[in-house]
Amino acid sequence: MAQSPQDVFAPWDDATEKPLIRFRNVTKNFGDFTAIDDLTLDIYAKEFFALLGPSGCGKTTLMRMLAGFEKPTTGTIELDGKDIANVPPNQRAVNMMFQSYALFPHLSVYENIAFGLKRSDMDKADIPARVDEMLRLTRLQKFAKRKPHQISGGQRQRVALARSLAKAPKLLLLDEPLGALDKKLRHETQFELMDIQEKTGTTFVIVTHDQEEAMTVASRVAVMDAGVIVQVATPDRIYETPNSVYVADFIGEVNLIEGHAAVDNGVATISWAEGQPPITAKTDLTADTQCTYAVRPEKITITQHEPQDRPNKIKGAVLDIAYLGNISTYHVELPDGKVIKAQTANDRRIARRSFTWEDTVWLSWTDTAGVVLTA
Structure with missing residues (x-):
């Protein structure tokens, strides 16, 4: 059954919703380094929120402040309306799952999950039922008596998740939780994480440098650079309407074309290379300006003959082809040496591919395919 608009989970669009987590003007210095x-930043209850960025951008520091391992130099961090800057890690309604999983090798799966509960104020008689609930949630019932070295990497990851969720924290922090898994298992586990997060209703905040992982699991993504959040939005908005060249270039593959936009009534005419026709693009800009035009390779159509019904079209020669199984990426060189990438779905066998190296081709796209960026 299709969702009705009111069923869509988007508390960030509701002015009456109060965030579960609030960062307000938070700065963290380590000596002279900021x-x-x-x-x-606001993060809402039941979100699966991703902090995404390259190494050293500050995402792990942000998570460590939420966990209580670091204190902000200035600013406030609130959890459920309370300032938690001076609350010790063990007294916060927060749990953290580390990349290494940190399981006790001498304890069984069952005992690993029960470990934190036995040291909490939970009634001892209630612990077995809670552990059983976590085993069912993570589909580990038949592995309950095994030691960590007797189960697979994906199963160890689920044990660490079950242990982290056992005390029913308001917030679960996941620090590169899937980094140790192979690619296929990582993809499978991403969907398991989403399913468990939805079933428990726990707010998840994940730190990752894997764009595909963030785009798959998150309700919203915060793209970070040098200690600053550059853009916060849903994955589709981050991908389709980046707010800067940095975000467009960081997320997925993209063609970036520098030029000058002449704007008239919501349409930009972008002059960008001598001898090339200008690019036409719908835009929110209201004044002429220097710009960067960003268009994704899958938005570009590649044909042998000149298309007649497309507002943007350029001619070039196939320089290289990257065959990725389900898709192929064509690197097309223009007369001035610039290379534009176009992608096609491999819906035919490779032997019947329409284009090959050094073929002359046309690239074309619509006036809404790309975005005009000034930052």
Whole structure:
């Protein structure tokens, strides 16, 4: 059954919703180095929120402050309306799952999950039922008596997740949780994480440098650079309407074309290379300006003959082809040496591919395929 608009989970669009987590003007310095720079951010209950960025951008520092392992130099961090800057890690309604999983090798799966509960104020008689619930949730019932070295990497990951969720935290932090898994298992586990997060209703905050992982699991993604959040949005908005060249270039593959936009009534005419026709693009800009035009390779159509009904079209020669199984990426060189990438689905066998190296081809796209960026 299709979702009705009111069923869509988007508390960030509701002015009456109160965030579960609030960062307000948070700065974190390590000596002369600023890891987090005047950051303000809201995260809502039941979100699966991703902090995405390259190594050293500040995402792990942000998570460590939420966990209580670091204190902000300035600014406030609130959890459920309470300032938690001076609350010790063990007294926060927060749990953290590490990349290494940190399981006790001498304890069984059951005992690993029960470990934290036995040291909590939970009634001892209630612990077995809670552990059994976590085993069912993570589909580990038949592995309950095994030691960590007797189960697979994906199963160890689920044990660490079950242990982290056993005490029913308001917030679960996941630090590169799938980094140790092979690619196929990582993809499978991403969907398991989403399913478990939805079933428990726990707020998840994941730190990752894997764009595909963030785009798959998250309700919203925060793209970070040098201690600053550059853009926060849903995965489709991050991909389709990046707010800067940095975000467009960081997420997925993209063609970036520098030029000058002449704007008239919501349409930009972009002059970008001598001898090339200008690019036409719908835009929110209101004034002429220097710009970067970003268009994804899958938005570009590649044909042998010149298309007649497309507002943007350029001619070039196939320089290289990257065959990726389900898709092929064509690197097309223009007369001035610039290379534009176009992608096609491999819906035919490779022997029947329409284009090959050095073929002359036309690239074309619509006026809504790309975005005009000034930052």
